[in-house]
Amino acid sequence: MGRRFYGNLGLGRRDLIKALGAAGVGFVATTACSSAPTNQAGSQATAPAASPVAATSPAADTAALKRPDAENMTPDQALKLLLEGNKRFTEGKTVHPRQNRARLAETGADQFPFAAFLSCADSRVPVEEIFDQGIGDCFVARVAGNIATPEQVGSLEFGTLVLGSKILLAVGHERCGAIIASMGRITLPADPGKIPTLVPYIKPAVDTVAAETKAKGIAEVGNDVELTVKQNAKNQANALAKSTILASLVKDGKLKIIPAYYDLDTGKVELLNEQKQAWVTSDHYLAMLQGETSVA
Numbered sequence: 001m002g003r004r005f006y007g008n009l010g011l012g013r014r015d016l017i018k019a020l021g022a023a024g025v026g027f028v029a030t031t032a033c034s035s036a037p038t039n040q041a042g043s044q045a046t047a048p049a050a051s052p053v054a055a056t057s058p059a060a061d062t063a064a065l066k067r068p069d070a071e072n073m074t075p076d077q078a079l080k081l082l083l084e085g086n087k088r089f090t091e092g093k094t095v096h097p098r099q100n101r102a103r104l105a106e107t108g109a110d111q112f113p114f115a116a117f118l119s120c121a122d123s124r125v126p127v128e129e130i131f132d133q134g135i136g137d138c139f140v141a142r143v144a145g146n147i148a149t150p151e152q153v154g155s156l157e158f159g160t161l162v163l164g165s166k167i168l169l170a171v172g173h174e175r176c177g178a179i180i181a182s183m184g185r186i187t188l189p190a191d192p193g194k195i196p197t198l199v200p201y202i203k204p205a206v207d208t209v210a211a212e213t214k215a216k217g218i219a220e221v222g223n224d225v226e227l228t229v230k231q232n233a234k235n236q237a238n239a240l241a242k243s244t245i246l247a248s249l250v251k252d253g254k255l256k257i258i259p260a261y262y263d264l265d266t267g268k269v270e271l272l273n274e275q276k277q278a279w280v281t282s283d284h285y286l287a288m289l290q291g292e293t294s295v296a
């Protein structure tokens with residue numbers, strides 16, 4: 001594995017991990033349900049004697065599903081892998097790649113996730129499943145409403161700058177409870193605890209869509225919950241892009257940040273084309289990445 005350098009810091013990956021401190025690294029990685037990287041170069045990973053790892057048929061790990069290391073991948077290649085995985089998922093052709101004991105040994109000592117996510121905590125949006133990816137592939141920050149809180153931004157800065165993810169999707173989803181609650185359509189308990197702390201992050205999307213609805217009428221605007229979820233995904237992607245670390249990676253061509261929408265009924269992930277202010281389907285984007293068409 002080659003030595004990598006990050007931005008203008010002049011630090012290699014392991015130097016940076018060392019500088020951050022093992023405790024801090026472990027905390028961030030644990031938060032995102034990823035294996036903690038080690039600063040001991042060459043240490044051997046040992047698979048636990050008994051672990052709940054799904055069986056993968058030898059045929060499943062085909063050459064087509066082998067992927068280059070994240071550090072040698074472009075953002076478009078990373079996005080293509082995700083869209084191909086989601087296509088397999090929606091077509092019932094999942095292969096559950098890289099979920100075997102060999103993968104535990106590969107990733108036990110270090111990790112090189114190629115994709116990072118800001119997604120909802122909703123039980124119906126398991127990121128690795130819907131993109132048909134495996135252990136060590138995805139660095140996932142999940143929180144209700146997929147909101148870019150400082151903790152989530154910090155986690156994703158770590159996943160991209162330090163661990164090298166090349167694509168960052170801000171994924172909202174159909175019928176999101178956090179969005180519906182922020183629209184005032186769910187009655188919270190008398191003591192709502194910390195639930196209201198989610199709302200300020202989502203409120204701008206609620207206000208934007210409410211203003212559109214008022215101006216055009218609900219019949220013209222359509223499903224305002226879906227529109228609010230999509231607007232929120234865009235807002236959170238924009239918030240991520242304001243991180244100086246993430247912005248620098250984007251500027252250097254090492255990262256793309258894209259808002260997306262997950263359909264609970266079809267399992268399909270839809271991408272948002274920022275330039276056109278319109279929604280572009282993942283199929284269209286996949287075709288573009290494969291050189292079959294272009295986003296006009």
Ligand SMILES: [Zn+2]
Pocket residue numbers: 120121122144145146173175176177178179
């Ligand atoms: Zn949700």
